[in-house]
Amino acid sequence: MPDFDVLVIGSGPGGQKAAIAAAKLGRRVAVIDRPDMVGGVSLHTGTIPSKTLREAVLYLTGLSQRDLYGQSYRLKEDITVGDLTARTEHVVNREVDVVRNQLSRNHVALCTGTARFVDAHTLALCEPGGEERLLSAEHIVIATGTRPARPDRVEFDGQTIMDSDNVLSLERVPRSMVIVGAGVIGMEYASMFAALGSKITVVDKRPGMLDMCDVEVIEALRYHLRDLAVTFRFGETVSAVERHPRGTLTVLESGKKIPADAVMYSAGRQGVTDGLDLGKAGLSADRRGRITVDEHYRTEVPHIYAVGDVIGFPALAATSMEQGRAAAYHACGEPVGQMHSLQPIGIYTIPEISFVGRTEDQLTQDSVPFEVGISRYRELARGQILGDSHGMLKLLVSPDDRKLLGVHCFGTGATELIHIGQTVMGCGGTVDYLVDAVFNYPTLAESYKVAALDATNKIRQIDRLGDA
Numbered sequence: 001m002p003d004f005d006v007l008v009i010g011s012g013p014g015g016q017k018a019a020i021a022a023a024k025l026g027r028r029v030a031v032i033d034r035p036d037m038v039g040g041v042s043l044h045t046g047t048i049p050s051k052t053l054r055e056a057v058l059y060l061t062g063l064s065q066r067d068l069y070g071q072s073y074r075l076k077e078d079i080t081v082g083d084l085t086a087r088t089e090h091v092v093n094r095e096v097d098v099v100r101n102q103l104s105r106n107h108v109a110l111c112t113g114t115a116r117f118v119d120a121h122t123l124a125l126c127e128p129g130g131e132e133r134l135l136s137a138e139h140i141v142i143a144t145g146t147r148p149a150r151p152d153r154v155e156f157d158g159q160t161i162m163d164s165d166n167v168l169s170l171e172r173v174p175r176s177m178v179i180v181g182a183g184v185i186g187m188e189y190a191s192m193f194a195a196l197g198s199k200i201t202v203v204d205k206r207p208g209m210l211d212m213c214d215v216e217v218i219e220a221l222r223y224h225l226r227d228l229a230v231t232f233r234f235g236e237t238v239s240a241v242e243r244h245p246r247g248t249l250t251v252l253e254s255g256k257k258i259p260a261d262a263v264m265y266s267a268g269r270q271g272v273t274d275g276l277d278l279g280k281a282g283l284s285a286d287r288r289g290r291i292t293v294d295e296h297y298r299t300e301v302p303h304i305y306a307v308g309d310v311i312g313f314p315a316l317a318a319t320s321m322e323q324g325r326a327a328a329y330h331a332c333g334e335p336v337g338q339m340h341s342l343q344p345i346g347i348y349t350i351p352e353i354s355f356v357g358r359t360e361d362q363l364t365q366d367s368v369p370f371e372v373g374i375s376r377y378r379e380l381a382r383g384q385i386l387g388d389s390h391g392m393l394k395l396l397v398s399p400d401d402r403k404l405l406g407v408h409c410f411g412t413g414a415t416e417l418i419h420i421g422q423t424v425m426g427c428g429g430t431v432d433y434l435v436d437a438v439f440n441y442p443t444l445a446e447s448y449k450v451a452a453l454d455a456t457n458k459i460r461q462i463d464r465l466g467d468a
């Protein structure tokens, strides 16, 4: 008999939820991870520390209160790295404790060390002391996540030339920084450091940033970041990054040179599969270290599953968790529904962005007619109370069946508010539900009603012209 029914490699969101789901179904389960990484990338260098850092930045800089108290308002003048990391360390430690507790409560064995395949049912666990022992299982779940991709030609030192993992161990807040890569992680850190007063330059070879988002929302973000002295260099490629005694110099192919205290690369991520000896289990990974799976998260070896960032898009904590649960259910023969195709995206820039469904551009490209309803926070009592005059909510509504085609939100609480739209869309509701619903007052949620009225008034106008 194998040692375990289910063995999980990696204790990030995907691995944790796979392990707990299998344990709840009465299986003998173990999770393997390095002792300092319990909770995964999500808890140590990804979601949780970056979002805690953002919260600390917002609080200490007083940025979100300046509409009310004036542009010079700050809670603390000289914000140090110590001020920022105190909060991060507190939250991470608490969360690690929660993860450990959940695993132990559910009788999931936590094996510390790194794992590699010996054959399709056996892993070698290399323990922190260097000893190795073999563990066998009927099913194996690979949830090893990703690490930042580092271009070979750039010499990283973790302090002046760094990736997103190094940001959390910076010794001081840089006065100026170049961020290479205008994806989600790059833009989140760009806005945090800009809020702290660093002079930020964002470089990306693409023509713009966050191209999956609503164009108007991105324009608003760009305006805000410019206001915080962020410079954008889009359509530009980095040809070299030089380290000098008094700072760095980023050289672009166009010939421009950007001096800065530090450079942060945020240029994609690489699946952590190189140390797994996948070949011994009959598996392989692609060029970016990712593993291919079917709709049940099975690899090409059917009793081995892969979930989370290591399988690629969308590479989010929330989806990784769901994938982990679904893989465990499938491995244990438990019925499992398909993950809903309607998934929200949350981007924690300052201000934050969230959306669900399609954008205006996508609908236009697919020749799907739509009407737009907008609510601006400055017209809401709650927006005034909060001092958020720039936030907005946009509904894209089908004039044919009045269903919501997309919801786009920018500003305070966007990543929370989006779930109202997601629920209405997921349940097949129409814009009329939002028109007739009563919302608590004064709230930001009221923006749904205001935007719904805006959209339906426009649809009515068009209908009336047609009737005349």
Ligand SMILES: Cc1cc2nc3c(=O)[nH]c(=O)nc-3n(C[C@H](O)[C@H](O)[C@H](O)COP(=O)(O)OP(=O)(O)OC[C@H]3O[C@@H](n4cnc5c(N)ncnc54)[C@H](O)[C@@H]3O)c2cc1C
Pocket: 009, 010, 011, 012, 013, 014, 015, 032, 033, 034, 037, 038, 039, 040, 041, 042, 043, 045, 046, 047, 048, 050, 051, 113, 114, 115, 116, 143, 144, 145, 146, 164, 185, 272, 275, 276, 307, 308, 309, 310, 315, 316, 317, 318, 319, 320, 348
């Ligand atoms: C800066 C940053 C910010 C982010 N912000 C968000 C956000 O706001 N919202 C969101 O939803 N997502 C966010 N993400 C993405 C999110 O962190 C990932 O989607 C999530 O962590 C993926 O979970 P996972 O299960 O794939 O495992 P991961 O969290 O990647 O963890 C993988 C684990 O596997 C372990 N491991 C690897 N190889 C081995 C081995 N051979 N043996 C044993 N253990 C091994 C590692 O030590 C690690 O602990 C962010 C990511 C980053 C980097």
